[in-house]
Amino acid sequence: MWTNNISVNLWRDMLAGGYKNLKQNMSVIDDLNVFPVPDGDTGKNMTMTIEGGISAARGDFASIGELMVKFSKSSLLSARGNSGVILSQFIRGLAVGSENVVEFDIDSFKSAYKCGVEYAYNAVALPTEGTMLTVLREGGEYLLENNFGDFTECFDSLIAELHRSLKHTPELLPVLKEANVVDSGGAGIICIFEGMQAILNGESIDDIDIPVDSSFVDTSNFNEDSTLEYGYCTEFILQLLRSKTDIDAFDLPSLTEKLQELGDSVVTVRDGSIVKVHVHSFVPEQVIAYVRQFGELVTVKIENMSVQHSEIEAKKPERQKFAVVATATGDGIMEFFTGIGVSYVINGGRTNNPSAEDFIEAFKQVNADYIVVLPNDSNVVLTAQQAAELYKDSDVRVIKTRSLAEGFSALSMMDLSVDSIEQLIDDMTQCLPYVKSGYVTTATRDAFLNGVNIKKDEWISLEGDTIYASTCDPVDAAMQLFEKLPDIEEKQVITAFYGYGADENEALQLENAFKEKYPLIEIGFINGGQDVYRYIFAIE
Numbered sequence: 001m002w003t004n005n006i007s008v009n010l011w012r013d014m015l016a017g018g019y020k021n022l023k024q025n026m027s028v029i030d031d032l033n034v035f036p037v038p039d040g041d042t043g044k045n046m047t048m049t050i051e052g053g054i055s056a057a058r059g060d061f062a063s064i065g066e067l068m069v070k071f072s073k074s075s076l077l078s079a080r081g082n083s084g085v086i087l088s089q090f091i092r093g094l095a096v097g098s099e100n101v102v103e104f105d106i107d108s109f110k111s112a113y114k115c116g117v118e119y120a121y122n123a124v125a126l127p128t129e130g131t132m133l134t135v136l137r138e139g140g141e142y143l144l145e146n147n148f149g150d151f152t153e154c155f156d157s158l159i160a161e162l163h164r165s166l167k168h169t170p171e172l173l174p175v176l177k178e179a180n181v182v183d184s185g186g187a188g189i190i191c192i193f194e195g196m197q198a199i200l201n202g203e204s205i206d207d208i209d210i211p212v213d214s215s216f217v218d219t220s221n222f223n224e225d226s227t228l229e230y231g232y233c234t235e236f237i238l239q240l241l242r243s244k245t246d247i248d249a250f251d252l253p254s255l256t257e258k259l260q261e262l263g264d265s266v267v268t269v270r271d272g273s274i275v276k277v278h279v280h281s282f283v284p285e286q287v288i289a290y291v292r293q294f295g296e297l298v299t300v301k302i303e304n305m306s307v308q309h310s311e312i313e314a315k316k317p318e319r320q321k322f323a324v325v326a327t328a329t330g331d332g333i334m335e336f337f338t339g340i341g342v343s344y345v346i347n348g349g350r351t352n353n354p355s356a357e358d359f360i361e362a363f364k365q366v367n368a369d370y371i372v373v374l375p376n377d378s379n380v381v382l383t384a385q386q387a388a389e390l391y392k393d394s395d396v397r398v399i400k401t402r403s404l405a406e407g408f409s410a411l412s413m414m415d416l417s418v419d420s421i422e423q424l425i426d427d428m429t430q431c432l433p434y435v436k437s438g439y440v441t442t443a444t445r446d447a448f449l450n451g452v453n454i455k456k457d458e459w460i461s462l463e464g465d466t467i468y469a470s471t472c473d474p475v476d477a478a479m480q481l482f483e484k485l486p487d488i489e490e491k492q493v494i495t496a497f498y499g500y501g502a503d504e505n506e507a508l509q510l511e512n513a514f515k516e517k518y519p520l521i522e523i524g525f526i527n528g529g530q531d532v533y534r535y536i537f538a539i540e
Contacts, residue, residue: 052078
């Protein structure tokens with residue numbers, strides 16, 4: 001197929017193709033985890049990030065620039081995990097680079113891609129080569145250095161270069177080479193562009209539905225004693241029908257004038273025989289009855305604005321000076337965090353990274369002058385920082401806690417009675433350099449890492465990025481972790497959160513074994529209820 005230009009409609013379809021292909025390969029990308037632990041979520045994070053853009057970019061757009069503004073904004077809000085944030089920033093750069101583009105020619109596509117790479121690199125304070133950043137950058141450099149006859153040749157060549165770059169990632173990042181995998185984020189980028197290529201070539205990608213925005217509405221604040229104060233937000237798409245009206249003579253201004261008699265905030269847009277309408281009205285049934293004399297409704301949405309207003313007002317506490325927002329996984333850990341002073345706990349962590357929009361909603365709920373954020377996962381830090389930049393109603397500070405253990409340590413030093421945000425953050429961060437994070441979980445595959453022969457389904461223990469043991473018994477795995485930590489004798493307190501199948505009896509067994517071995521180190525146990533990890537240790 002000879003294609004010199006990509007129209008806005010084709011580009012929208014190509015983005016949808018990229019999303020579909022990524023979602024089909026999501027689990028394959030997740031499995032490219034460096035460590036054989038069940039928390040690989042790169043594919044899931046990238047899919048959910050781009051899904052936000054796809055769900056928002058429905059309808060008609062006058063230009064690629066207009067489309068990308070909406071696609072980018074929703075992708076930013078939906079971004080999850082480091083890979084998702086980098087992807088959302090690449091998309092943001094594409095949007096900036098195509099701001100004035102009606103349809104892509106090869107030169108404008110190259111320019112937008114280059115801008116995307118720049119934004120992706122700027123998203124990371126210390127970019128690491130051998131990751132999806134390298135794959136994106138080398139693809140962009142190849143585009144700029146070569147000429148192409150049409151877009152078919154351009155995408156064929158670009159994807160071949162992306163594959164070459166991905167294959168080379170283990171040579172740039174030793175941890176990939178040791179694990180015998182390529183970079184998962186780079187693999188996700190290739191899936192997106194291969195899906196886009198398929199649509200460009202006239203192929204189809206089936207069995208994946210395009211998502212539609214939906215949300216649950218809480219009606220508890222609008223009951224039998226309520227009064228409809230704000231009317232209904234009424235939106236619909238009207239298909240004009242020749243059997244009902246003369247489409248060529250249809251007068252949109254007359255329709256708009258009538259709707260203004262029935263409500264306010266009227267917006268009407270016509271595209272051929274399709275009319276899009278937005279109106280706030282106390283009589284939506286009259287609005288619907290009136291417009292049906294010209295055609296039939298394709299979609300319709302009517303929302304009680306009093307419910308929406310009550311929902312918003314009910315959720316807002318009184319304005320406070322300080323608030324803390326933290327992520328955690330497991331009912332026990334979330335309840336514990338709330339009990340020691342966290343204002344809002346976002347349910348998320350390993351395998352379930354929250355989005356930027358999740359953080360922004362939390363910021364709205366706590367309603368504070370200063371908000372301290374504890375991401376508590378290395379894969380959530382970038383998302384939290386992106387949300388902090390997007391939110392303008394509070395001064396949001398992100399403490400880069402990269403594990404639950406670090407978050408727990410920060411909270412243990414928190415004093416919300418201090419005078420300044422600087423003092424609060426200083427108190428919460430003073431002990432972080434001395435905290436270690438230990439884990440016990442199951443191995444997802446055979447591997448040989450850090451001198452440990454790992455067997456699939458065995459219990460493995462690790463601290464940070466170092467695996468210390470692989471054994472058939474979780475208590476033994478935990479004890480081997482402690483025994484092999486080089487500075488364990490210097491530690492004073494260990495807090496153990498148990499979950500993922502562990503019970504009080506097993507926790508007591510581990511406690512007894514630990515106290516016998518290390519009588520001078522205090523250890524405490526909390527039923528965290530977390531999945532994935534049998535034990536999470538805060539070692540201080």
